[in-house]
Amino acid sequence: MKFRRIIFWLHLIAGIFTGVLVAIMSFTGIAIAFEEEILQWVDRDLIGHESDVSEVLELESLIQTAKEAHPELAIDLIQIPSDPHANYQAFVRWEGPLYINPHTGETFETKSHTAHEILHTLEALHRWLAFSGDWLQGGRVVMGTANIIFVFLCVSGLYLWFPRKWNWRQIKPRLLWKRRLKGKARDYRWHNVIGFWSLPVLVLLAVTAIAISFRWGHDLVFQLYGETPPEARNFGMMAVEPASFPAPDTSADRLPLEAYVNTLADAYPNWEALGIHLPSEEALESRDVSLKTFVIFPDSMPSRAYMPVELDPFTGNILQATHFNDRSAGLRARIWVRFLHTGEAFGLISKVIASIACFGALLLVYTGFSLSWRRFFKN
Numbered sequence: 001m002k003f004r005r006i007i008f009w010l011h012l013i014a015g016i017f018t019g020v021l022v023a024i025m026s027f028t029g030i031a032i033a034f035e036e037e038i039l040q041w042v043d044r045d046l047i048g049h050e051s052d053v054s055e056v057l058e059l060e061s062l063i064q065t066a067k068e069a070h071p072e073l074a075i076d077l078i079q080i081p082s083d084p085h086a087n088y089q090a091f092v093r094w095e096g097p098l099y100i101n102p103h104t105g106e107t108f109e110t111k112s113h114t115a116h117e118i119l120h121t122l123e124a125l126h127r128w129l130a131f132s133g134d135w136l137q138g139g140r141v142v143m144g145t146a147n148i149i150f151v152f153l154c155v156s157g158l159y160l161w162f163p164r165k166w167n168w169r170q171i172k173p174r175l176l177w178k179r180r181l182k183g184k185a186r187d188y189r190w191h192n193v194i195g196f197w198s199l200p201v202l203v204l205l206a207v208t209a210i211a212i213s214f215r216w217g218h219d220l221v222f223q224l225y226g227e228t229p230p231e232a233r234n235f236g237m238m239a240v241e242p243a244s245f246p247a248p249d250t251s252a253d254r255l256p257l258e259a260y261v262n263t264l265a266d267a268y269p270n271w272e273a274l275g276i277h278l279p280s281e282e283a284l285e286s287r288d289v290s291l292k293t294f295v296i297f298p299d300s301m302p303s304r305a306y307m308p309v310e311l312d313p314f315t316g317n318i319l320q321a322t323h324f325n326d327r328s329a330g331l332r333a334r335i336w337v338r339f340l341h342t343g344e345a346f347g348l349i350s351k352v353i354a355s356i357a358c359f360g361a362l363l364l365v366y367t368g369f370s371l372s373w374r375r376f377f378k379n
């Protein structure tokens with residue numbers, strides 16, 4: 001009984017001190033989980049076209065037209081969808097996109113700049129309380145620590161959830177909703193029922209956040225597989241050594257961009273989108289630098305769908321292709337951690353489940369504060 005009382009007070013104190021941070025993480029997590037869907041909805045009128053699909057303009061011509069129409073944009077990436085009724089997308093360092101009708105060359109600027117800025121702010125609030133400069137790392141530590149405490153809240157909450165006597169009369173109010181309750185009885189019931197059913201997802205979200213927030217959590221994932229952790233903790237951890245190939249004769253010319261597109265389409269017939277990183281002036285002058293491209297396959301998890309491919313710019317031959325399954329076990333696990341946390345691991349359904357659990361966390365914070373208020377201020 002004494003141990004249970006200690007756990008109760010630790011649970012209550014931890015909840016009071018981290019409740020606001022948990023609420024911030026939960027609210028912002030719901031919004032940024034659907035970032036892709038939100039941005040696509042904003043640009044819904046620009047993604048597709050109704051042009052005749054019988055003729056497609058040359059890729060170089062389309063890119064040149066886009067650069068002339070938007071000289072302020074240093075376009076460095078072009079993405080070609082498999083859907084013939086979808087517009088091409090041009091990017092500037094993954095920002096954008098600029099939509100290009102492949103049949104007319106007409107360009108359309110994205111309408112999602114404001115939405116993207118709002119979502120970016122929410123993400124910064126979610127990860128480091130939107131601090132910047134010297135305060136950013138402190139905000140990251142605060143939110144990461146709150147995640148660790150939240151794991152304790154989940155575990156201790158489960159311990160406190162268990163009834164003293166195991167019978168249906170004791171278990172029922174901890175499992176099932178009941179209408180027409182008010183005040184303390186309502187908050188207590190909500191706290192127990194919501195806490196129990198959302199617990200597995202909330203624990204998963206909190207534990208995976210630790211690997212994202214802390215260097216030691218990131219390293220631990222790789223160390224469990226006996227691997228040396230990469231320095232990068234973002235998309236850079238997927239970088240591979242550039243492919244090498246014999247330099248061609250000085251008289252050899254680079255192939256047109258269509259040739260690279262055809263190579264990728266023939267090699268990977270189930271592609272959903274193809275992308276080409278447009279080489280810089282320096283790369284164009286070099287004769288031993290591969291052309292970086294990528295293929296996107298139909299898959300719910302972005303990193304599993306994305307495959308970087310390096311081509312010989314003079315022959316079009318595939319020099320190197322790195323599929324998700326070609327990665328090390330530790331890196332695959334770390335990627336799973338990232339997308340389990342964001343809810344993207346299993347597509348839209350997992351985003352919905354994660355968001356429902358986050359909404360449950362908001363109710364847990366509300367009912368927890370309400371119960372604490374009644375405990376300390378009974379009148």
